[in-house]
Amino acid sequence: MPIMGLTGNYAVAHAVRLARVQVVAAYPITPQTTIVEKISEMVEKGEMNARVIRVESEHSALAAVFGAASGGARAFTATASHGLLYMYEVTWWAAGARVPLVMAVVTRAIGPPWNIHVDHQDIMTLRDTGWIVSMAQENQEVLDLTIQAFRISEDPRVYLPMVVGLDGFILSHTRAPVDVPEQEVVDEFLPPRRQPYVISPETNLVMGNIAPDDIHFLMRYSMSEAMEAAKKVIEEVDREWAKLTGRRYGGLVECYKCEDADYIAITTGSWSGDAKKAADMLREEGYNYGVLRLRFIRPWPTEKIAMAVEGKKGVIVFDRAVSMGATGPIFADVAHTLYGSNISLMGVIAGLAGVDMKARDFAEAMRMFSSRVEEEGRVYEPRFWLLPRRYRGRPERVKEVAKRWS
Amino acid sequence: MEERATKVLLEEPQTLFLAPLSRPALGSVGKTGTWRTMRPVVILDKCTGCKICWLYCPENTIFMRDDGKVRIDYEYCKGCGVCANVCPFDAIEMVPEG
Numbered sequence: 001m002p003i004m005g006l007t008g009n010y011a012v013a014h015a016v017r018l019a020r021v022q023v024v025a026a027y028p029i030t031p032q033t034t035i036v037e038k039i040s041e042m043v044e045k046g047e048m049n050a051r052v053i054r055v056e057s058e059h060s061a062l063a064a065v066f067g068a069a070s071g072g073a074r075a076f077t078a079t080a081s082h083g084l085l086y087m088y089e090v091t092w093w094a095a096g097a098r099v100p101l102v103m104a105v106v107t108r109a110i111g112p113p114w115n116i117h118v119d120h121q122d123i124m125t126l127r128d129t130g131w132i133v134s135m136a137q138e139n140q141e142v143l144d145l146t147i148q149a150f151r152i153s154e155d156p157r158v159y160l161p162m163v164v165g166l167d168g169f170i171l172s173h174t175r176a177p178v179d180v181p182e183q184e185v186v187d188e189f190l191p192p193r194r195q196p197y198v199i200s201p202e203t204n205l206v207m208g209n210i211a212p213d214d215i216h217f218l219m220r221y222s223m224s225e226a227m228e229a230a231k232k233v234i235e236e237v238d239r240e241w242a243k244l245t246g247r248r249y250g251g252l253v254e255c256y257k258c259e260d261a262d263y264i265a266i267t268t269g270s271w272s273g274d275a276k277k278a279a280d281m282l283r284e285e286g287y288n289y290g291v292l293r294l295r296f297i298r299p300w301p302t303e304k305i306a307m308a309v310e311g312k313k314g315v316i317v318f319d320r321a322v323s324m325g326a327t328g329p330i331f332a333d334v335a336h337t338l339y340g341s342n343i344s345l346m347g348v349i350a351g352l353a354g355v356d357m358k359a360r361d362f363a364e365a366m367r368m369f370s371s372r373v374e375e376e377g378r379v380y381e382p383r384f385w386l387l388p389r390r391y392r393g394r395p396e397r398v399k400e401v402a403k404r405w406s
Numbered sequence: 407m408e409e410r411a412t413k414v415l416l417e418e419p420q421t422l423f424l425a426p427l428s429r430p431a432l433g434s435v436g437k438t439g440t441w442r443t444m445r446p447v448v449i450l451d452k453c454t455g456c457k458i459c460w461l462y463c464p465e466n467t468i469f470m471r472d473d474g475k476v477r478i479d480y481e482y483c484k485g486c487g488v489c490a491n492v493c494p495f496d497a498i499e500m501v502p503e504g
Contacts, residue, residue, distance in 0.1 A: 159423070205429060219425070
């Protein structure tokens with residue numbers, strides 16, 4: 001298997017090629033654009049046998065691949081940020097129709113103000129839609145997860161669309177060595193497309209017409225059950241991919257030094273690497289930290305999280321998004337997962353709009369949390385804003401810029 | 407209602423599976439002709455059988471008789487008036503119901 005130097009976006013493109021995707025449609029948006037550029041190039045060179053449909057918007061992009069997928073094709077699209085918001089309505093259509101489909105979302109902040117840098121505000125909008133939502137930490141995982149996404153989405157126990165999240169620029173535009181599997185390996189792993197129904201001129205079938213309210217209700221229940229079933233499928237797929245490639249990620253979550261830890265930091269996406277480094281730093285200071293990286297946001301890994309944090313002194317959650325008027329979205333789900341336990345819990349909102357989070361920034365929050373737990377006993381702090389470094393602990397600077405930006 | 411209700415399509419579903427699918431069936435939501443407030447009436451003397459109205463009818467309720475002129479299926483015609491509007495010969499008149 002050749003090792004290639006690939007950006008995260010090119011890793012997606014190669015995965016799409018290896019998955020023998022037949023229809024691709026996307027609208028350019030930073031930092032997603034180079035995924036579809038690469039795919040178009042591979043199609044032009046004859047390395048990939050797919051139809052690339054040019055569309056006028058993201059709404060149309062997803063509508064086009066949704067139509068192709070309903071018609072029996074393995075289909076793919078990719079977007080980011082405002083593009084995802086523009087196609088939002090169609091994300092509900094694809095999930096509600098139970099049509100297997102894969103999309104890459106290159107995470108990016110949402111404006112205004114205009115911003116192209118990473119945070120998770122965009123991908124978090126998919127939480128309620130019925131899409132399986134995954135997040136990669138590095139480029140190798142981006143490739144593996146994209147191939148696995150087709151298998152998970154097309155599993156008859158699931159039949160839900162799946163999104164692969166990769167962090168804008170940090171992964172999407174940064175080259176790293178990626179082991180690109182041979183076509184035969186992927187063919188062995190990924191069976192021919194399966195889907196619950198195919199719409200064609202012959203089938204005389206209508207999707208999405210009005211249905212009685214109680215049936216609509218049952219469909220929602222059925223989607224929720226499929227999400228639960230997906231948990232098992234995700235673990236199976238992880239094991240099987242490991243048999244073929246030797247790479248195993250842990251399924252729904254990845255645990256880094258969780259076993260002997262007193263404290264757990266919960267993260268998702270590329271910055272988990274920095275959190276792991278921070279955990280190592282804190283271990284030298286006597287705070288035994290482990291990192292629980294969420295590879296999947298939906299289905300929510302309730303059991304895995306509950307198991308990993310059992311008996312620990314505290315859990316600190318890092319959110320790169322915020323639900324205005326509430327907390328970070330991951331914190332909210334962690335809080336319900338820990339219902340009934342008296343474990344200390346803190347939700348940190350950080351790194352919004354691409355503000356850099358280094359290991360020392362993670363370490364600062366983790367150190368503060370642990371020392372509070374050890375001094376005060378049980379801590380419950382649902383929304384702690386870890387400001388950009390230059391404003392941290394300096395309210396006068398915040399006031400100063402507030403004057404200028406008003 | 408049964409005909410167009412959601413189908414459970416998997417042969418051996420491992421979870422409950424429902425999808426928003428339906429198949430066309432005549433009158434599956436009842437006789438929609440009762441929704442009508444205006445009724446299209448064909449003036450047979452003027453009708454040339456050009457079929458423009460048949461082409462435009464969104465409900466597929468216009469049909470041809472052996473005399474080469476159009477008729478309207480009042481059980482399902484909702485009275486939208488598109489046929490009267492497109493007829494080049496003013497051969498369809500909209501008349502209030504009741």
